[in-house]
Amino acid sequence: MKTRGLRTPASINAILLLSIFTFVFLGVEYLYVNMMSRMVGEDQTVIAQNYALGISVLGFILYPVLNRAVHERFKALLTFSTVLVSIICIFLIQQHISYAITLTAGLILFFLMGLFGSSAHYLAVCTIHGERTLARLVGFAYAGGILLQYINNNLINIEIAEAVILSVFLAVLSVLFIRTRHVFRVELMGEEKTLSKALEKTNGPIQKKITTGLLLVFLVALMACVFSTLDNAITLGHAAGAMDIGQWPRILLALSGLAAGFLFDMRNRKYMTLMMYCVMVFSVLCVIILRWGGPFLTGVVIAYIASGFFVVFFTTSFLEFAACMRIPDLWAGMGRAVNNLVAALITNSSVTLLLSGRNLTLVIFMLVLFVAVSILMFAYTTRSHTALAPPEAPATGYTxxxxxxxxxxxxxxxxxxxxxxxxxxxxxxxxxxxxxxxxxxxxxxxxxxxxxxxxxxxxxxxxxxxxxxxxxxxxxxxxxxxxxxxxx
The missing domain is CATH 1.10.10.10 (Winged helix-like DNA-binding domain superfamily/Winged helix DNA-binding domain)
Structure with a gap:
């Protein structure tokens, strides 16, 4: 690995890709939740939000298929077409004419956002794979996206202006996609078709990597159960008017993302999983604070600090892992896809549990998840050091x-x-x-x-x-x- 720094074209390009996508994705989600909360109750708002997040997973998964099916010369046209459809959906959501129209526009928009997200993560992998300061780059990108959302939420109070800004940034993101494919065309050239002869004949290392990847998927999924439950609890409070989650507590989210990036990169990310394990304690504390009558603001602070670490963790882990796999455009955005999928799958049970008032049951559920995460994290850490290590020279007597x-x-x-x-x-x-x-x-x-x-x-x-x-x-x-x- 080699440290290129944050000022090289590749690093700046990757930061822009991930930060703009983060801003647009979170901004669209925030607008969607606000418009939904004006038409339906808080429980239906949470459910509609997570359905939209769930449909975005299809975009993440189908992107590798489209990336291979569409010829390079038509990808720019496809990008601009999807952006146009996305902008139309943004304004339909902003108008919130009816629940059905808003929900339909949201589902279409978040599916396309899944495509954009997978593309952004894949292009980042191709331009900065092997970077020693990868977590730091992810931290800067995430913090940049959060700060853009914070500024947007505090300065823009008119929904139509917010929709215009999101549309402009989405158009900028599409231009950045096309520019990245042009400037870094060698890294991208034929990537989706790369199946080397040696890999076709040697299945052992690939099987180990796939097993390690599945362990990482399940690990992130279980951790996402914890954070999705916390997010639903905060969203319920937001929909009920307890606090506007778009205000200053999001500064903590940006700062925690930056801190996570610098801390995770210590000793070449050797202690990243251990640090993330420690952060899980904050999640349990957050549940206790929110559901046992503690101050809502204190719970939000703890949740946002832990969430910042979690996002940087799963983004960095899958970006690093994708560079070692045959289908990097599938694995690059897998962290965000798994997080969104879990949010959709546990929506009903999570909301029901949060609204039931059975606080002890909720705490026990969180503790069980914590134990399961501990086991999977140990298994993943053990295998990742060997599966992702650089290949050793075969013992053939050759230097x-x-x-x-x-x-x-x-x-x-x-x-x-x-x-x-x-x-x-x-x-x-x-x-x-x-x-x-x-x-x-x-x-x-x-x-x-x-x-x-x-x-x-x-x-x-x-x-x-x-x-x-x-x-x-x-x-x-x-x-x-x-x-x-x-x-x-």
Whole structure:
């Protein structure tokens, strides 16, 4: 891994992608809840909110399919079309003509927001994968999105103006999507088609990664049960007029996201899961405060601090994990998708439990979740260190230098191509940064990478690296020895 800092084009681009999406998503959700609360009761408001969150999961899951089905030349047109439909839905929600129209517009809008969210996370993975300060970047992006929402909620008091601002930022996000695909086209080129020969023949490491990914999914799902219940409790208070959750407590959410980013990055995120485990204590305390007659404001403060850590945790975890998988555009936004799905699935039971007044039952439920999270977190931490570790060189008697020489000889790499491959193997920088380090132009570097892909039968930079790490010189040399030698 290599620290590129927060001022490089790739880092700034990723922060803008994630922060603008966060602002638009939360802003749309806030507008949707407000409009719903004017037409129906607080319990129906929570249910409508979580149905919309649930439908967004379909967008997250279907994005990889659309990303592969739509040709590159038509993706810009598709992006602008979905933005236009989204803007129409935003204004339909703002008008809140009827419950049915508002609900339908909300479902369509949040489905499209799922597509946007998955795209934003995937593009971030492709531009900053392997970044040592990944959690810090996520923290800055999340804090930026929250602060934008805070400013919007406090300065804009007219719903039509709020809808206009959300529409403008959504249009900016679409332009950023297109620009990212153009500037970082080598990282994105053929990514969805990358299935290297070595990975096709070696299922062991992939199976371990999939198992680790499923553990992470279930871990985030159980943690999301806790935070979704807390969010429903706060939303009930918001709908009842106890407090406007768009005001100053959201500053704590931004600050907690920043703090989480810096703390999680300590020792290369070695203690990230342990820190998140400790934060779960705040969640239990929040339930006790909210449901046993404590001050609502105190409960909101605790919930927002813990929620900031949770969002940075699952976003960072899946961004880091996606770069190791065959379908990165599926895994990149999985954290947000799982969080939204859990919110939709436990809506009825959570709202019923919160409104029933059975505080002891609620506390017991939270404690059971806490124990389950503890078990899964231990299992995930144990497996992630081995599953996500860089692949070791096979025990073939070859040193890394000998393996590289054998690889270069077998695939007839030129001296310049060998230099490029060396940089790709040791650097996680963007193509633009590598070009600067090698003192060559970016188009020239593009041509060398394309030549390497062509000679090795891979489709992208990640595919090339996966192929190299899984390539075993002994097997390749043995295959050559069996072939007839016509030079004799």
């Amino acid at each position: 890394p230098k000998e393996k590289f020489s054998s690889f270069a000889s077998l695939f007839s790499l030129t001296d310049r191509e060998q230099d490029v491959l060396q940089y790709l193997l040791v650097s996680d920088s963007s193509v633009q940064d590598i070009a600067q380090q090698m003192a060559i132009s970016r188009p020239v570097l593009y041509r060398h990478i394309s030549s390497l892909n062509e000679k090795t039968g891979t489709k992208s930079r990640i595919g090339l690296l996966q192929f190299y790490y899984e390539w075993i010189p002994e097997k390749e040399d043995a295959a050559l020895e069996k072939s007839p030698d016509f030079r004799a």
